[in-house]
């Protein structure tokens with residue numbers, strides 16, 4: 001049986017084993033439970049879209065990689081509070097976290113590879129940046145989750 005190749009580290013270029021880190025750009029929206037609770041904790045996070053754009057062999061490479069990725073995007077960081085309104089990590093514009101917004105998430109995970117299906121077991125996930133729709137390049141179609149779209153059959157356009 002051939003050994004499964006999980007991928008190469010985006011930072012050091014070495015191949016890694018099943019446990020590694022993913023850096024992803026997510027579009028998500030939070031929901032808050034009790035509005036009177038202090039501090040306000042979000043009770044539910046809906047991920048509308050997620051795309052992994054870098055993978056790292058371990059924690060050291062992950063944080064080094066995150067530093068470079070954020071610097072390349074001009075993201076200076078800043079406070080990542082629990083909302084419901086937090087500043088954009090790049091321009092400081094207040095973001096209403098209950099509305100779709102862009103986050104960069106670093107996830108420590110193990111890929112479980114089985115003959116019929118592969119799955120991911122997450123160990124830890126951390127938000128490294130939060131961006132307003134402008135800085136995060138949020139597209140309108142990303143803000144709508146598939147399940148929330150009204151089920152309207154669109155007319156099929158026929159090219160003449």
Ligand SMILES: [Zn+2]
Nearest residue numbers: 009012057061
């Ligand atoms: Zn590495």
Ligand SMILES: [Zn+2]
Nearest residue numbers: 088091132135
């Ligand atoms: Zn911004």
